[in-house]
Amino acid sequence: VKRGEAMILFAVASYTFAISASAVDEIRSADALQSFTPSPRLRVPEVRHTLKRDGKTLFVVDANLHFRLLPSRITRVLLLRNVPIGIAVNETHRMTEVSAVYSLPRAFKGEERDWYRGVALIGEDVIPVVNPSAFLDEEQLQRLQLEIASERSTKGATA
Amino acid sequence: MTTQSSFVLFPLGDRRFALRAEDVSELALPGRLQEFPHTTALLSGVILRRGRIVPVCNIAPLLVGPEAKPGRFYLMAHTSAHRGEWTAIPVTGECELATCNAASPANYAPEYVTAVLARGDELIPVVDLAKLISGEVH
Numbered sequence: 130v131k132r133g134e135a136m137i138l139f140a141v142a143s144y145t146f147a148i149s150a151s152a153v154d155e156i157r158s159a160d161a162l163q164s165f166t167p168s169p170r171l172r173v174p175e176v177r178h179t180l181k182r183d184g185k186t187l188f189v190v191d192a193n194l195h196f197r198l199l200p201s202r203i204t205r206v207l208l209l210r211n212v213p214i215g216i217a218v219n220e221t222h223r224m225t226e227v228s229a230v231y232s233l234p235r236a237f238k239g240e241e242r243d244w245y246r247g248v249a250l251i252g253e254d255v256i257p258v259v260n261p262s263a264f265l266d267e268e269q270l271q272r273l274q275l276e277i278a279s280e281r282s283t284k285g286a287t288a
Numbered sequence: 289m290t291t292q293s294s295f296v297l298f299p300l301g302d303r304r305f306a307l308r309a310e311d312v313s314e315l316a317l318p319g320r321l322q323e324f325p326h327t328t329a330l331l332s333g334v335i336l337r338r339g340r341i342v343p344v345c346n347i348a349p350l351l352v353g354p355e356a357k358p359g360r361f362y363l364m365a366h367t368s369a370h371r372g373e374w375t376a377i378p379v380t381g382e383c384e385l386a387t388c389n390a391a392s393p394a395n396y397a398p399e400y401v402t403a404v405l406a407r408g409d410e411l412i413p414v415v416d417l418a419k420l421i422s423g424e425v426h
Contacts, residue, residue, distance in 0.1 A: 144324050196325040234334065236343040236367070236375055236421070239327030248334075248341055255334050255341055257324045 134230060136249065136258065138222040141192040142201040145256055146218075147227065147249050152261040154210040156221055159203045162189060171272045173265065179277070180206060180215055188273050189215040190264045196244065213274075214265050227251060230258050292389050295405060297412060298363055299381040301352040306386075306405055306414045313364045313374060315383050330421060335376055337364065344376045347420060356380075367418040375417065390414060 135150035162178040165188075178189040187208060193200050195216075203217040227249040233242060245257045265273070294309035316337060321344060323333035332344045342364065348356030359378020367375055390403035393413065397404075400420035405412040 146324075197327065198325060231341055234341060234343040234373055236331060236345060236373065237326055237328050241324075241326035241328065244325070250336075250341075253320070253336060255322045255324075255336065 134227055135224060136227050137207070137224050138251075138256065139205070139207065140219040140222060141196060142198045142219065144196075144198070145222065145254070146192075147225075147251075147256045147258045148207065148216075148261060149246075149258070150224060152210055153207050155208040157206045157208060157215075159206050159217060162203075162206065162217070165189075167273060167276060171269070171276060173269050173273060176265070176273060178215075178217060180208075182208065185213060186274075186277050187213045187215045188265060188270065189217050192216050192218050195264060197240075209261050209264075212261075212265075213270070216264060225251060227256075227258075233257075292387060294385065294387045295390070295412075295414060296363065297384040297386055297405070297407075298377075298379040299383075300348045301356050301380060303352055304410065304412050305351060306412050307363070307365055307417065308414065309385060311366050311417065313366070315379075316362045316364060316376070318359060318362055318378070335362070337362075337374070337376070340374060342374045342376045344378065345417075345421060346378055347415075347417070348378065348380070350420065351415070365417060367421060377417070 136147040137150050137153055138145055138147050162180055165179045167173050167176055175190045175194040176188050177191045180187045180189055201219050205221050206215040206217050208215050230247040230249050232247050233245050243263045246260045247258050249256045249258050295306040296309050296312040297304050297306050319335035321333045330345050332346050334341050334343050357380050361379050362376040363379050364374045365377055388405050390405055393401045393404050400416050401413040402416045403414040
């Protein structure tokens with residue numbers, strides 16, 4: 130149990146999630162997203178968009194795909210701190226302080242053990258607290274960066 | 289060989305099953321089921337019960353088939369794998385605490401049936417929740 134933490138609440142499909150405010154650098158509108166189709170060999174089907182920020186390319190994970198949900202409308206992107214990763218979500222609700230993050234019950238044995246750091250109680254609601262490092266791992270990120278670099282060099286060569 | 293122990297008999301559809309009484313903490317009215325995405329088979333979400341976050345594990349489709357009716361009550365039980373945690377099992381009616389002789393199950397019984405209780409004409413399988421759930425997961 131970890132006590133007293135600021136969280137950002139956001140929605141994906143019909144579900145509400147929380148993410149530690151300290152893991153998020155900025156929340157942006159999804160208007161500036163650029164379509165991106167990674168090669169299937171990269172094995173990162175959850176990345177459907179990129180975003181430019183300070184001349185750098187950020188890879189945007191579609192939270193619907195990450196959580197194995199049916200598609201829902203994306204309006205906001207949570208930009209994670211210290212990593213070039215964004216999370217495309219339905220909407221962001223509000224910031225709140227949670228008194229405690231509890232471990233996910235051990236009966237949950239699937240991918241959710243990686244997706245969530247635990248669950249928070251907000252009023253009478255049990256809200257999963259996402260694990261920011263589960264969206265893309267270091268290896269996936271490197272493969273995506275190589276793909277982008279390779280696309281750029283191909284375009285440069287043909288220009 | 290038979291041994292006398294206490295069991296909680298619970299209905300699922302038209303049949304009854306049993307859990308060892310020491311694995312059951314209470315029978316409760318259904319609380320508000322709260323769902324979030326996950327990939328664990330049988331789990332339908334969590335409920336809040338006495339300040340605890342309790343996973344809800346619907347075993348009815350495994351034991352009585354996909355047409356199982358929704359649960360009217362939750363049986364709060366421990367699985368031997370997670371002794372300190374409760375799991376809420378939806379059951380379709382009231383339960384009975386019984387002290388009776390448990391007989392060994394037939395050779396062809398599923399692995400999660402650890403014994404059988406004879407109550408009149410009725411044979412009631414005693415279920416090991418941990419084996420039942422892990423069998424489905426793996």
